[in-house]
Every structure is written in C-alpha cells, then in structure tokens.
C-alpha cells in the first residue's frame with residue numbers, strides 16, 4: 001500500500017511517499033481502507049517536534065528520543081472496513097466508519113488496522129468521507145472541553161482560537177448547549193465563524209477581548225495563547241476557564257486559582273470514547289454540527305498540505321483524499 005513515511009523530526013520535507021506492506025488484521029482487529037484523513041495542526045507539531053520546552057523531554061521519551069518511533073502520522077480518518085478478525089462482532093466488512101487513531105497515528109496511508117474496541121463508529125449517513133474524517137479529533141476535543149465547562153443554556157461562552165480544527169466544532173457545540181457564543185480568531189476567518197453560528201466575532205489582531213468590558217461564564221482557550229491573568233479578569237464570579245492546550249505554567253497557576261478563588265481553571269485533556277463519537281454522529285445527522293473544509297490534497301501531497309497548515313491560514317480543516325488507484 002502507499003503511505004507517507006516519517007523517519008525524522010523536521011520540516012515537511014521529511015514526509016515521503018513510499019510503498020509499504022499492507023497490514024493484516026489480528027483476530028480482534030478491523031482492516032480499514034482509508035478514504036479520507038486530515039492534516040491537523042497537531043500533526044505538524046509532532047512532525048517538527050514543535051512543543052513547549054517543559055514538555056520536550058517527556059514527549060521525546062514517549063514518541064522517540066532521536067527519531068520518531070511511529071512511522072506514519074495522521075490522527076483521524078474515515079473509510080470502509082475491508083476485513084475483520086475472527087473475534088470481531090461489532091463491525092463487518094463494508095461498514096463505513098470514522099475514527100481517531102489516537103497516539104498510534106497511522107492515517108496517512110491507504111490502510112490501517114484498529115482494534116474493534118478502539119473508539120470508532122459508523123460514519124454519519126449525511127456526510128461524505130472527507131467531511132466525516134474531520135470530526136473525530138476536533139469534535140471529540142471540543143465536546144470534552146465544553147462538557148468540562150458545564151455550560152448552561154443562556155450562558156456567555158468565549159472560544160479563543162475558534163476557526164481551527166477544534167474551535168469550529170467548539171463554536172457549534174456551545175451553540176447547541178444554548179450558549180451565547182463569542183468567537184475569537186483572525187480577520188479573514190470571521191465570516192466563516194458567523195456562518196457556523198457565532199453570535200459575536202472578535203478579531204484578535206485588532207482587539208483584545210479582555211479589554212472590551214465584557215465578562216463571560218466560560219472561556220475556552222483552544223489555541224493556548226490567551227493571557228492567563230487578563231482572561232481570569234474577564235470571567236464572571238463563578239466562571240470557568242478551560243485550557244484546551246495548556247502549558248506547564250498555566251497548569252500551576254490554574255491549580256492555585258481553583259483553590260483560592262470562586263473561578264475555576266480546568267485543564268482539559270480529552271480521552272476518546274466510542275459513545276462520544278456516536279453522539280457527534282447523531283449531532284451531524286440532526287443537522288446540529290457540520291464540518292468546515294478549507295483545502296483537499298491527495299495522499300502524495302501531504303508534505304504540501306503540512307506547509308499550508310503551517311502558514312496559519314487554514315480555516316477549519318485540511319483533508320487528505322485517498323484515490324486507491326495509483327501504484328508507485
């Protein structure tokens with residue numbers, strides 16, 4: 001099968017198209033023919049090992065000290081089950097599924113084997129494979145962050161870094177919870193944010209939301225760039241500040257704030273579960289959430305897709321499409 005192989009940390013040039021052995025499912029696994037995947041900002045951070053210094057050592061130990069232990073990147077996919085192991089009862093050949101790959105990665109390839117107990121669900125009936133591939137990581141993280149915020153109908157919620165892979169789902173899910181949503185991102189992304197339901201949009205390149213005199217019940221910082229102290233001041237008395245992409249300093253300050261004040265700082269690290277994926281599928285089918293796709297690239301252009309994502313211009317999601325026809 002064709003796959004994009006990653007053998008060292010570095011620029012997008014380290015990603016190479018190669019022919020590798022097609023995996024065979026074990027007794028408890030399904031073999032998925034991948035039809036669409038995404039280039040998530042997190043994939044680029046992994047590839048270039050672009051992480052805060054405080055996480056450098058633990059993440060190098062986890063993912064490979066001198067070179068990556070994982071050979072194929074890609075964290076989410078949609079595709080068709082081509083074969084199932086003898087012990088698999090939940091899925092059958094021909095099922096159209098979508099899934100995060102989680103820390104095993106591997107979605108930049110024509111095929112992947114996943115345990116049948118892995119978070120995975122039948123893809124929404126009203127979505128293409130390309131649209132469905134954008135749901136798992138963005139949708140599951142957004143759902144987790146907003147549930148942590150315990151949002152009540154009518155509350156004012158601000159999403160910081162709202163126009164990306166996670167933020168576009170956070171805006172829509174917060175609306176679905178009945179919140180009045182303010183979405184913060186850069187100038188050219190604001191129309192899209194209005195189109196997916198944001199009640200207010202704030203251009204962070206022109207305006208600092210912490211100085212606009214408003215206070216919020218919940219602030220969700222998806223991108224990890226809001227000012228900790230000023231954001232706290234923009235929270236109401238019992239407000240919740242959700243750190244979706246926390247730094248070590250934020251974690252320490254957050255713990256102290258939660259102990260010493262009525263405001264809560266919540267470090268939100270999502271775990272992925274099948275029932276949450278099914279919940280997202282139902283939201284899609286009920287017309288409550290949709291995916292925002294910016295660009296599509298074929299598998300052989302993954303490096304180019306990484307270059308584009310790294311410009312910061314990506315609005316919503318960048319999708320990788322797999323044709324399953326060309327041999328290299």
Ligand SMILES: NC(=O)c1ccc[n+]([C@@H]2O[C@H](COP(=O)([O-])OP(=O)(O)OC[C@H]3O[C@@H](n4cnc5c(N)ncnc54)[C@H](OP(=O)(O)O)[C@@H]3O)[C@@H](O)[C@H]2O)c1
Nearest residue numbers: 041042161163164165166167185186204222223225245312
């Ligand atoms: N599994 C995972 O990979 C995973 C899970 C959880 C969290 N995360 C991390 O969470 C972060 C966000 O993920 P994502 O996929 O949603 O990222 P994304 O798609 O790159 O979106 C981030 C958005 O934030 C905007 N932004 C950048 N700087 C900003 C600032 N100072 N103020 C407000 N908005 C700003 C960007 O717009 P402009 O570039 O136009 O400014 C962009 O629209 C990433 O660092 C990611 O690694 C990853």
